[in-house]
Amino acid sequence: MCDDISVQKNVYLDQILAERRSHRRFRPEFCGEDEIRRILHAGLLAPFAAAAVGNSHDYFRRFFVVRKGSESMNAATPLVMRQVEKMSAVLEDAMQNDPALRVKAAGFVRRLSMIQSAGVIPGVGTAPYYIVVAERRGYPPVELQSLAHCLENMWLKATALGLGFQLISVTSQMSRDPAFCALLGLAPGEWELMGCAVGYPADELSPSIRPPVEDVTVWFV
Ligand SMILES: Cc1cc2nc3c(=O)[nH]c(=O)nc-3n(C[C@H](O)[C@H](O)[C@H](O)COP(=O)(O)O)c2cc1C
Numbered sequence: 001m002c003d004d005i006s007v008q009k010n011v012y013l014d015q016i017l018a019e020r021r022s023h024r025r026f027r028p029e030f031c032g033e034d035e036i037r038r039i040l041h042a043g044l045l046a047p048f049a050a051a052a053v054g055n056s057h058d059y060f061r062r063f064f065v066v067r068k069g070s071e072s073m074n075a076a077t078p079l080v081m082r083q084v085e086k087m088s089a090v091l092e093d094a095m096q097n098d099p100a101l102r103v104k105a106a107g108f109v110r111r112l113s114m115i116q117s118a119g120v121i122p123g124v125g126t127a128p129y130y131i132v133v134a135e136r137r138g139y140p141p142v143e144l145q146s147l148a149h150c151l152e153n154m155w156l157k158a159t160a161l162g163l164g165f166q167l168i169s170v171t172s173q174m175s176r177d178p179a180f181c182a183l184l185g186l187a188p189g190e191w192e193l194m195g196c197a198v199g200y201p202a203d204e205l206s207p208s209i210r211p212p213v214e215d216v217t218v219w220f221v
Contacts, residue, residue, distance in 0.1 A: 016160050018207040023164030026127040026199035035161050036065055036129060039198065042157035043133060046150040052138030060136040061150065062191075064184050068128050072183060077125050079180045083173050084121060088112040123168040127197035132171055132184060134191040143192035144172065151194055164201030171195030 040063045053060040066072050091109055095102045115121055124130050133150055135143040151167060158165040171193050174180040181188040 016156055020155055020159045020165075021205040021208060022166055023201040023203070023205065024122055024166055025202035026164055026197065027202050028128070029200055030067070030128045031161075031163055031198070031200060035163065036131070036198065038161065039154045039157045039163070040065075040131075043150040043154040046153040047146070048135075048149075049138060049140075049142045049146050052140055052142050052146075053136055054138075058136070060138070061146075062134040062184075062186070064132040064134070066130040066132065068125055068130075073125055073130060075183055076130070076180065077121065079177060079183070080121050080124050080170060080174060081116075081119070083177060083180075084112055084115050084170060087170075087173060088116065121168070121170065123166045123195070123197035124170075127164070127166065128199035130168065130195060130197055132174075132193055132195045134184065134186055134193050136191055137189075144194070147172075147192060147194040151196060154196065158198055162200075163198055166197040168195040168197055 043063065044061065048061065066076060088109065091101075091105055091112070095105060095109070120126060131154075133147055133154075135147050135150070137143055155165045155167075172195075175191060175193045176188050178188045181191075
C-alpha cells in the first residue's frame, strides 16, 4: 500500500541517498557531540553477522571518536602514516615482479605516494572528527562486510544531519598494528577496523550521478 506517509518516507529517503557524497574538505568548527552520538546510534542499528559473532559475551561493535587536536589524534596520525609508508613499500616491491599488478595498482600506488609527499592522510586530522569503528573477528570472517553496513548507516545519518563524511579505508590496515590497537584499548588481531571523518562540509556537492538502472541490470523473469 502506498499511503501518504509511505510516499513521504520515500521522498526523504531518496533525497538522503542521492545527497550522500564523499566530502574531503571540512570546515574547522566542531559539530555537537550529540550529532556524533546520533551518527553512532545509526551505526548500531546496522545489520551484523549474528551467526559469526553470536557467541561473544562482550559486545562485538565499538566506536572510537578521535577529536582533532586531541592527544589521541596526535598519537594516531603518525601511526597511520607509518602504515601508509609500509603499504607503499610492500606494494612497490610486489609490483617489481608482477606486471599485471603493476598495471592494476598504479593508481593506488600514486595515491599512497601523494599522501607521503603531502605528509597528510586525507581525513585523519583534516576533519574535526576521526571515528574508528571496530568489529570483533568471528567465524566466518565477515567483519569487513559488517563494518561496511555500519559505516553506510552512519554516512546516511551524517548526510541527513547536514554533516560531511569521508571513508578512511586505510584504517582497516591498522587492525594488526600493536601501537594503534593499544591506543584504542583493543587486542591486536582480534578486531577489524574501518574509519571515517566527520564534520561540517566545506563545499556543497551536487547529488550523485549513476548510470540508469536498466543499463546495468539483467532481469531473469
Ligand atoms: C570500500 C571503499 C573504500 C573507500 N575508501 C575511501 C578512502 O579511503 N578515502 C576517500 O576519500 N574515499 C573513500 N571511498 C569513497 C569513494 O571514493 C566514493 O564513494 C566514490 O568515489 C563515489 O563518490 P561518492 O561517495 O561521492 O558518491 C571509499 C569507498 C568505498 C566503497
